[in-house]
Amino acid sequence: MYLFSRSARLGPGNLVDSMAWSVKVTEKVNQISELDVRLWTTVFSPGLGTLVWSAMVDDLAVLEATDAKLFADAGYTSLVEEGAKYSSGEAIDDALVQLILADEDARNAQPQYASVVQAVVAPGSAVRAMEVGVEIAQRAKKITGRPTSFGAAQTGPYGGVGWFILYDSVEQLQKSGETIAADSSFAQFIDKEAGKAYLAGATTQKVYRRVV
Numbered sequence: 001m002y003l004f005s006r007s008a009r010l011g012p013g014n015l016v017d018s019m020a021w022s023v024k025v026t027e028k029v030n031q032i033s034e035l036d037v038r039l040w041t042t043v044f045s046p047g048l049g050t051l052v053w054s055a056m057v058d059d060l061a062v063l064e065a066t067d068a069k070l071f072a073d074a075g076y077t078s079l080v081e082e083g084a085k086y087s088s089g090e091a092i093d094d095a096l097v098q099l100i101l102a103d104e105d106a107r108n109a110q111p112q113y114a115s116v117v118q119a120v121v122a123p124g125s126a127v128r129a130m131e132v133g134v135e136i137a138q139r140a141k142k143i144t145g146r147p148t149s150f151g152a153a154q155t156g157p158y159g160g161v162g163w164f165i166l167y168d169s170v171e172q173l174q175k176s177g178e179t180i181a182a183d184s185s186f187a188q189f190i191d192k193e194a195g196k197a198y199l200a201g202a203t204t205q206k207v208y209r210r211v212v
Helices: 015-032 060-071 074-086 126-144 170-181 184-197
Strands: 002-009 038-043 050-057 093-101 113-120 148-153 160-167 204-210
Touching (some): 015 038, 015 060, 060 074, 126 148, 160 170
Antiparallel strands (some): 038 050, 038 204, 093 148, 113 160
């Protein structure tokens, strides 16, 4: 199982028009392809104005076929060209993550928020980092009750890993964060194991709100 995402950052101004455009693009992709593509935007996080389209796929061949269908559709390519006027001018980035632990509860969930924690595996710790990553996800779900997946990046900085946690509401996001912060056993596990498995100072965390 893979998690594919495409991110682009909006330029200043034209907020209403640019968000309406992003919804139209998402709807068009879902009309043409067999993917269930969701649109997210950053909140409470660095990179304000970043849009992220994401989809779960079992095989990379599905992504290849989807790209072929999209670029053969004049309506889609017209929307892509229209979007240039809303862009910040920064690069559009694709990312591919192979899910080591794909939480089954996430498959049919309709979350409104997601938090993503990313880290980089420390040299010589590849095997242990995968084991620790899975256990972190399992512990986090046990504490919060929220769907939590863990995966290894297939593109981007080498050795990248990530945890993906889904929430039904902003209140649930807040409660889960407070609950896990208050759990001393989780903090002790992170201190003992994560510090050895992942590079210090390379971990980041972002929150996303679902647009459609």
